[in-house]
Amino acid sequence: MxxxxxxxxxxxxxxxxxxxxxxxxxxxxxxxxxxxxxxxxxxxxxxxxxxxxLGGGHLRPPAGLGIRLRSAAHLRRRPAPRAPGYAKPYAAQVAALDLMLSGLPTGDWQRIAAYEQMSVHDLLAHLIATDGLVAAALGVAVRPPVEPGTDAETRTVAIVAREKERPVDETRRSWRDQAEELCLALPRRPNGATVTLGFPMVVPDALLARAFETWIHTEDIAGATGSAATTPLPEHLHPMADLAARLLPKVTARRMPDAAGRHVRLHLTGAGGGTWTVPVVSGHTAGEPDAEITADVVEFCRLVGARRDPDAFPAELGGDTALARAWLAAAPSLAPYP
Amino acid sequence: MRLECCRGGVSALVQQRSTDKTAAERAEASDEDSRLRDRLVFGDEDAFDEVYERYSALVYTIAVRVTRDDRAAEDVAQEVFLAFWQRPFAFDPAKGSLRGWLAMIAHRRAVDLVRREEAHRRGTQDPQLSMAALGGGDPVGDQVSDADTTHRLRIALRTLPEPLHSAITLAYLHGRTYREVAKELGLPEGTAKSRLREALRRLTVALSSHTHGSGDVTDRTERHPAAPSSGLAGEGRKGTSRKAQP
Missing domain, CATH: 1.20.50 (Pheromone ER-1)
Incomplete structure (x- = not known):
């Protein structure tokens, strides 16, 4: 049978x-x-x-349908915040995370998503806290106001405690509204102003750092809740990888002081990838690379975001492989946590 | 047993259809679909407009054909696009094209509507006349409807043996389940199932036949004497749309 x-x-x-x-x-x-x-x-x-x-020859829909559809779409789901070109990667990640949160059952907000103790709800509070530092620097009135010298960690502790007392929908709305205000406050063209996120960064870099962290935490939440997620568009991934390549000397210099004057050539493959020659200690102009590393661009960004184990990281190494390994081992230190 | 079941003609023909499009073409189309889907995930309204531009005629046409009501068809089309905007991950590029998926969602929603609200209309339509609509309509010449495909489909439908023709018409245009098809045509359910599959299979071959032949899907042994060899698609759209003015 x-x-x-x-x-x-x-x-x-x-x-x-x-x-x-x-x-x-x-x-x-x-x-x-x-x-x-x-x-x-x-x-x-x-x-x-x-x-x-089987529909056969196609019939044109009535002219008004497209226009009605656009306005109806806004009511169903907010599009990415309007933002200048340099902040589009951030706006896109905000839209993608909001999409994921919109489908999340309330119970899933309490699942542990990162750092062994932070729930989905806490992670969103953490994003509110760090985005808030950038927003405040741009003149957005954030609550509570940012005291001079406040770092992301201190603010995270305060905002996580505050948000624990609020319903998840309100946390989501606060995060999204603040992201919209932040994007609205951005200068159309970068004007040299800086924001301190661990160290001072020009505003476009700060927005890339926010895009990067929002993406990494979106993946954390996807992993914890079984939600669907997708990697950033290549045109958004490339500037994030570029930011990582430019910032890495700050951490490798601390971890590998003896390698001053040495360089790593980084080949990142896949859409959004590229090639960078990175000094181990910043300030040294690019010379002949001492080591070469070839790796997938998405995986490399996850490594930099401290979401991959450097010892098990799939990469082709060339030249001074010991230097390359030490450099890869230092890369996750760029992530602000843990 | 399992292998036995797969060895039949369908798999071979399906394979022929699949290899018709080169792997590279398919991969490229799939990449484009994935990117559009991802842009929707990232809240890109321009991507939403692009999806609408490309596929609104396809979606609307299917909705009109099945509901035979232009207002209902607009509602169906609107819901199809809004649902994609709201839940873009519902489309999985690994499982087929965006075009095929949107057509599926449009047909499913239109059929649901017909099944739910318009049961009384059933039985009042002549399947022969409605079938003509499948190949008819005014091609708008957009990216989703190349005239060649429409032409080949028209020929294929015209030459489909009548038993297959009736079955696919009842299912596709009238939203009948295969069980209802069986009942209406006085067939065992298994026969209704196999006629639907066979009809689709023959149309699949005909649509890929630009490299193999004319698109005629009749064979000598099965051709039904009652099936007109021409004029089905050419019989125009009468009986296809009560209110729609294509």
């Missing part, structure tokens, strides 16, 4: 499934089967593509 879940039972249903002519129960069985059967999945894909043609 053939089970209703078997290949033999499901395969004849694929034509009906592709035409939406199964019962909902059967459609579910087919869909479940497709994820595990390459033969049926290929046939389903092809028959679906054919079914897509």
């Amino acid at each position: 053939t089970s209703t879940h078997s290949h033999e039972a499901i395969h004849p249903l694929i034509g009906a499934w592709a035409l939406d002519a199964c019962t909902p129960e059967e459609a579910e069985l087919v869909q479940a089967h497709l994820s595990s059967c390459a033969v049926c999945s290929e046939e389903a894909r092809t028959l679906r593509e054919t079914a897509a043609e």
Whole structure:
């Protein structure tokens, strides 16, 4: 006897499934089967593509539909905050994280997502805290006001404590509203103003750092809750990788003081990648590289974000491999936590 | 047993269709779909406009054909695009094209609407006349509808044997389940299932036949004497749309 879940039972249903002519129960069985059967999945894909043609010659929808749709879309989901070009990576990460949070059951907000103790709710409070330092520097009135000299860690402790007392929806709204205000306050063109996030950075770099951290925590939350996530667009990833390459000498200098004058050539592969020659200790002009490292750009960013183990990091090393390994081992120190 | 079941003609023909598009073409199309999906994830309104520009005619046409009501079709189209904006991860580029997925969602929503609200309309349509609409309509010449595909589909539908023709019409245009198709055509359910699959399979071959032939999907042994060899698609749109003015 053939089970209703078997290949033999499901395969004849694929034509009906592709035409939406199964019962909902059967459609579910087919869909479940497709994820595990390459033969049926290929046939389903092809028959679906054919079914897509069955509408025949295409009719133009009424002119007003597109316009109505745009305004309806705003009500369903906020688009990325409007931002100058240099802050688009940040605006995009805000939109993606907000999308993820919108689908999160309330219970999932208490799941531990990072640093062995921070819940999803806490991580969002942490983002509010650090974004708030940038927003305050741009003249946005943040609550509580930022005292001079406050660092991200101190502010995080205060905001996490505050947000614990608030419903998750309100935390989400505070974070998103502040991100919108931050983007609104940004100068159209960078004007040399700096923001201190661990060390002083020009505003565009601060926004890239915020994009980077928002992405890394989005992945933390995705991992903790089983939510879908995607890597940054290549045009957003590239400036983040570039920021990492420019900032890394600050930490490698501390970890590898004996390597002053030496250089690492970094080849980051994949869309958004590139090649950088990075001094181990900043201030030394680029010369011939002493070591070469080739790695995937997304994985490298995760390493810099302290989300990968340098000892197990997949990279091709050339030249002075001991130097390359020491440099990779130092890379996660760029992340502000832990 | 499992292998036996897969050895039939369908898999071979499906494979032929798949290899018709080169792997590189498919990968490129899939990359483009992935990127559009990701741009929606990142809240990019321009990407939303692009999706609408590319696929609104496809989605709207399917909705009109099935609902036969232009207002209902607009509602269906609106919901399809809003749902994608709201939940872009519902589309998985690994499982097929964005075009195929949007068409599927549009058809499913239109069928749901027809099944839910317009049951009384059923049985009042002549499947033959409605079938003509599948290949008809006014091509708008946009990126989703190349005239060649429409032409080949029209020929393919015209030459589809009548038993397959009736079955796919009832299912696709009238939103019938295969069980309802079986009942209406007085067939065992298994036969209805296999006719739907066979009809789609033949259309698949016909659509990929630009390198293989004319798009005629009839074969001598199966051709139904009642099936007109021409004029189905050419019979125009009468009976296809009550209110829509394509």
